[in-house]
Amino acid sequence: MNEAIRRMWMVAVALVLVLLVAGSTIQVVLADQLKEDPLNRRQIYLEYGAPRGPILVDGEPIAQSVESDGRFAYLRQYSESGMYAPITGMYSLNYGASGLEQKLNRYLAGTPTSAFMDRALEIVTGSTAQGDQVELTLDSDIQRLIYGALPDGVRGSIVVTEVDTGRIVGMTSRPTFDANAVSSQNLAESRAAMEELESIPGGSAYTNRATQQLISPGSTFKLIDAIAMLESGDYSPDDELEVPERYTLPGTRTQMGNYSGEGAQCGTRSTASLTWIMANSCNTPFAEAAVDLGQDKIREVAERFGFNQDFEMPLDVAASRFPQDLDDAALAQSAIGQRDVQATALQMNMVASGIANGGMLMEPQLVESIRRSDLSVVESFSPRERGRVTSEDVAAQVRDMMVAVVEEGGASGARSSQVQIAAKTGTAQIDGTDAVHSWITGFAPAENPRYAVTIVIENTDLGTGRRLTVDNMKRIMEAVVAE
Amino acid sequence: MPGVISPPHPRRNVELLLLVLALGIGLGANLLGAIGTEQEITTAYWVQSGVLAAASLALHVVLRLRAPFADPYILPITVTLNGLGLAIIHRLETSNTLANATTQLVWTVVAMAMAGALLWFVRDHRLLRRWPYLFLALSAVLLVLPLLPGIGMTVNGARIWVNLGVGTFQPGEIAKITLAVFFAGYLSANRDLILLAGKKVGPLTFPRMRDLGPLVVAWLVALGVLVFQRDLGSALLFFGLFMAMLYIATSRASWILLGLGLIGLGAVLAFLFMPHVTARFDVWLNAFDRQIYERQFGGSLQVVEGVFGMASGGFMGTGLGAGSPWRVPLNHSDMILATIGEELGFVGLSAVLVLYLLLFTRIMRAALGARDAFGKVLAAGLAFTLAWQLFVVAGGVMLVIPMTGLTTPFLAAGGSSLLANWIIVGLVLRISHSARRPVVVDDMVNASGPGAGHQDPAKLVALEPHRRGAGRRGSARRAAVGGDRA
Numbered sequence: 001m002n003e004a005i006r007r008m009w010m011v012a013v014a015l016v017l018v019l020l021v022a023g024s025t026i027q028v029v030l031a032d033q034l035k036e037d038p039l040n041r042r043q044i045y046l047e048y049g050a051p052r053g054p055i056l057v058d059g060e061p062i063a064q065s066v067e068s069d070g071r072f073a074y075l076r077q078y079s080e081s082g083m084y085a086p087i088t089g090m091y092s093l094n095y096g097a098s099g100l101e102q103k104l105n106r107y108l109a110g111t112p113t114s115a116f117m118d119r120a121l122e123i124v125t126g127s128t129a130q131g132d133q134v135e136l137t138l139d140s141d142i143q144r145l146i147y148g149a150l151p152d153g154v155r156g157s158i159v160v161t162e163v164d165t166g167r168i169v170g171m172t173s174r175p176t177f178d179a180n181a182v183s184s185q186n187l188a189e190s191r192a193a194m195e196e197l198e199s200i201p202g203g204s205a206y207t208n209r210a211t212q213q214l215i216s217p218g219s220t221f222k223l224i225d226a227i228a229m230l231e232s233g234d235y236s237p238d239d240e241l242e243v244p245e246r247y248t249l250p251g252t253r254t255q256m257g258n259y260s261g262e263g264a265q266c267g268t269r270s271t272a273s274l275t276w277i278m279a280n281s282c283n284t285p286f287a288e289a290a291v292d293l294g295q296d297k298i299r300e301v302a303e304r305f306g307f308n309q310d311f312e313m314p315l316d317v318a319a320s321r322f323p324q325d326l327d328d329a330a331l332a333q334s335a336i337g338q339r340d341v342q343a344t345a346l347q348m349n350m351v352a353s354g355i356a357n358g359g360m361l362m363e364p365q366l367v368e369s370i371r372r373s374d375l376s377v378v379e380s381f382s383p384r385e386r387g388r389v390t391s392e393d394v395a396a397q398v399r400d401m402m403v404a405v406v407e408e409g410g411a412s413g414a415r416s417s418q419v420q421i422a423a424k425t426g427t428a429q430i431d432g433t434d435a436v437h438s439w440i441t442g443f444a445p446a447e448n449p450r451y452a453v454t455i456v457i458e459n460t461d462l463g464t465g466r467r468l469t470v471d472n473m474k475r476i477m478e479a480v481v482a483e
Numbered sequence: 484m485p486g487v488i489s490p491p492h493p494r495r496n497v498e499l500l501l502l503v504l505a506l507g508i509g510l511g512a513n514l515l516g517a518i519g520t521e522q523e524i525t526t527a528y529w530v531q532s533g534v535l536a537a538a539s540l541a542l543h544v545v546l547r548l549r550a551p552f553a554d555p556y557i558l559p560i561t562v563t564l565n566g567l568g569l570a571i572i573h574r575l576e577t578s579n580t581l582a583n584a585t586t587q588l589v590w591t592v593v594a595m596a597m598a599g600a601l602l603w604f605v606r607d608h609r610l611l612r613r614w615p616y617l618f619l620a621l622s623a624v625l626l627v628l629p630l631l632p633g634i635g636m637t638v639n640g641a642r643i644w645v646n647l648g649v650g651t652f653q654p655g656e657i658a659k660i661t662l663a664v665f666f667a668g669y670l671s672a673n674r675d676l677i678l679l680a681g682k683k684v685g686p687l688t689f690p691r692m693r694d695l696g697p698l699v700v701a702w703l704v705a706l707g708v709l710v711f712q713r714d715l716g717s718a719l720l721f722f723g724l725f726m727a728m729l730y731i732a733t734s735r736a737s738w739i740l741l742g743l744g745l746i747g748l749g750a751v752l753a754f755l756f757m758p759h760v761t762a763r764f765d766v767w768l769n770a771f772d773r774q775i776y777e778r779q780f781g782g783s784l785q786v787v788e789g790v791f792g793m794a795s796g797g798f799m800g801t802g803l804g805a806g807s808p809w810r811v812p813l814n815h816s817d818m819i820l821a822t823i824g825e826e827l828g829f830v831g832l833s834a835v836l837v838l839y840l841l842l843f844t845r846i847m848r849a850a851l852g853a854r855d856a857f858g859k860v861l862a863a864g865l866a867f868t869l870a871w872q873l874f875v876v877a878g879g880v881m882l883v884i885p886m887t888g889l890t891t892p893f894l895a896a897g898g899s900s901l902l903a904n905w906i907i908v909g910l911v912l913r914i915s916h917s918a919r920r921p922v923v924v925d926d927m928v929n930a931s932g933p934g935a936g937h938q939d940p941a942k943l944v945a946l947e948p949h950r951r952g953a954g955r956r957g958s959a960r961r962a963a964v965g966g967d968r969a
Binding site: 004022031034035 | 732
């Protein structure tokens with residue numbers, strides 16, 4: 001009988017062993033796979049139930065987790081969301097995360113491997129993970145100013161950077177959205193907000209227009225042409241160049257003209273200095289020069305500034321385009337920022353910034369610091385050189401031309417008694433319509449540049465575009481430089 | 484048989500020490516659960532742990548007075564499991580309106596009092612051997628009770644509950660014990676007849692129907708009632724109990740194989756012809772199918788959420804109170820192991836499983852040392868039933884077998900289950916006392932020195948108290964008892 005009892009005991013032990021194997025299979029071997037099972041909503045609830053690190057501007061949270069009595073222990077709250085939403089993005093149960101909420105998730109959620117010890121401590125204490133806090137380079141005053149500069153209903157972006165560090169101190173775009181609404185834990189509410197947003201042309205909770213919208217840069221691209229021209233040694237700022245009325249695109253019968261509307265100057269001269277041509281933004285001399293220099297030279301300069309290359313800062317920055325294999329006709333049009341050339345607002349800001357900083361382009365950055373909840377620093381800002389975009393001499397020559405643009409040329413509306421501004425405007429025609437994309441990119445103070453500002457208003461009429469770009473450039477520069 | 488019989492030290496102090504540790508675990512778990520769920524630690528927490536401690540210590544005192552040689556590990560292990568269960572049910576109160584630690588505590592006290600009363604009044608477990616048919620009748624009544632109109636209740640499709648006015652009760656839990664007592668009594672008394680007086684068919688010897696008859700009838704009745712009550716879990720449990728006891732009493736593996744064949748056949752038939760069994764298998768085999776997961780009734784949500792919970796707990800667990808067991812329906816009763824797996828991790832889950840392993844190992848050890856066949860069959864049978872019940876419920880939770888809906892002994896919320904399992908603890912403590920106590924006989928016997936316990940079988944037989952109606956079967960019983968030592 002005892003032998004039978006022993007055998008029964010062995011059977012019982014075997015049963016427990018089976019359970020231990022099953023338990024370890026579920027909890028250890030297949031745990032990660034089970035966590036990612038499409039039926040498993042735990043991970044989402046876990047994340048949404050934990051306090052997430054805040055995103056700060058000037059030490060004040062623009063996105064933070066607050067305790068909630070709702071479905072989850074915490075709720076993501078955005079302050080002045082319209083102003084910051086394209087940067088913070090959303091953190092939505094329905095639609096996932098976007099913007100910095102997505103890009104910096106591993107910090108905000110507090111889960112990178114470097115937090116291993118913290119995690120071990122949490123297991124012992126049973127407390128929940130506290131995410132890292134992210135401080136941005138943005139300046140809330142500048143941000144508020146530029147946000148106010150774009151009226152409701154327009155499409156466009158403004159970018160303000162520090163030229164010698166690459167800090168992005170202001171970045172805004174329209175249309176914007178309320179991240180609180182699309183991140184609402186009330187799913188019907190969040191769906192309604194999302195549907196409303198997507199009914200607006202250009203409305204999106206997933207993209208940041210200032211870094212992702214590709215727009216024909218128009219005449220602002222002439223800054224690249226000018227650098228290519230000056231670098232070639234065949235041109236200098238004071239050389240007299242022909243200013244033909246019409247330029248027939250090589251190999252075609254299509255004729256390119258100069259701006260002939262209100263205040264047009266190009267038609268008044270047959271020859272002029274490069275500075276004057278730049279100041280009045282005459283198209284034909286730049287088209288001719290670009291064809292003389294060849295597409296490779298123009299492209300090479302453009303790529304030094306960042307064209308044809310995407311990057312993260314840490315928001316996604318789309319690659320601005322200067323295409324390959326252009327024929328001369330296409331090259332001539334591309335040289336004045338039309339046709340296939342496209343750029344983001346940030347890209348044209350980098351062009352101004354590189355010129356302003358004596359030819360040394362700094363890496364644009366948005367994150368000032370990342371800290372643990374105990375304020376110990378995980379990462380902090382340090383200026384990084386992106387690369388030399390041109391020589392100091394050429395940069396200075398182009399800067400002087402840009403001063404002329406404001407002082408005596410097409411952007412005279414931006415002339416300020418308080419600060420000397422250097423800038424270049426651009427107006428890209430949209431084929432088949434009267435609408436234009438209106439640009440301005442520049443920096444100030446001209447002698448000792450501190451900030452580069454870029455404004456683009458998309459799909460607007462000439463007058464509104466000019467007003468919103470040129471007038472705002474003056475207002476913004478006066479405000480930020482005076483600070 | 485050296486090593487089987489423990490030296491006759493009471494070891495009640497060891498028990499006391501372990502009991503303090505067990506109560507510490509229960510108290511610690513209770514407080515951690517409060518901290519984890521951000522509850523204020525009110526006096527209720529201390530009262531709860533205090534009541535558990537008082538009841539446990541009272542039982543300990545009963546053991547000192549009435550069963551001083553009882554196994555010193557059984558009580559601390561069960562108190563640990565019971566205390567942990569209480570803490571987890573308390574922790575679940577915030578999110579589960581069905582979880583009620585106070586009710587569970589009251590039942591715990593009642594159950595422990597019953598175990599204490601059993602130890603106090605039943606001085607010798609062989610008393611229960613006297614009326615096997617009384618226990619059979621009792622089992623039948625208990626099993627039929629839920630089917631009676633008026634007091635019977637159907638919960639979640641199983642008609643296994645009775646409404647007592649003040650609360651509900653599952654008589655089947657108690658029937659588990661009365662059936663075990665009947666089986667043990669009958670088998671120990673008729674063992675030789677069953678074994679020897681059979682017909683040989685090929686390599687197998689089958690017992691005469693009239694010797695095995697009452698057993699088969701009892702088993703069939705139990706099973707039949709369960710089929711009508713649609714309680715798959717209990718059916719499996721009774722079957723396990725029956726097979727284990729038959730094997731322990733007869734050592735005939737061939738009969739067990741035959742029995743397993745029958746259970747296999749029964750499972751196939753049930754699968755084919757009983758829709759609710761078919762559904763159980765379907766849910767088990769295709770648990771992760773979205774359609775089955777989202778099925779409103781009888782879907783796999785419960786078990787799949789349990790598995791997800793365990794996966795999210797991982798190796799170390801989320802910590803008590805820090806998980807999301809609210810996603811798992813019945814997280815306080817049928818699925819309490821999933822809650823443990825989630826919040827205490829694989830570490831905690833395996834600790835609990837090992838505690839069970841220790842518990843039934845200690846009970847089986849008592850069975851090995853028991854000096855009578857009845858005690859042996861009863862203790863070992865109950866020990867195996869415990870392991871089998873654990874396997875059926877935990878295997879269901881972990882998708883090893885289809886889900887059947889049994890309670891996890893001592894841990895899960897449920898008064899009937901607590902009561903039944905504590906009565907089992909009382910019984911096995913009583914048996915272990917008689918197994919470990921020094922043999923005091925009229926003649927000089929080596930009771931405590933080296934080789935203690937190796938008595939002359941003839942003396943043991945002589946010690947057997949005379950039983951009413953022992954006439955015909957008496958010789959068989961004596962032979963059975965003597966046979967143990969052979």
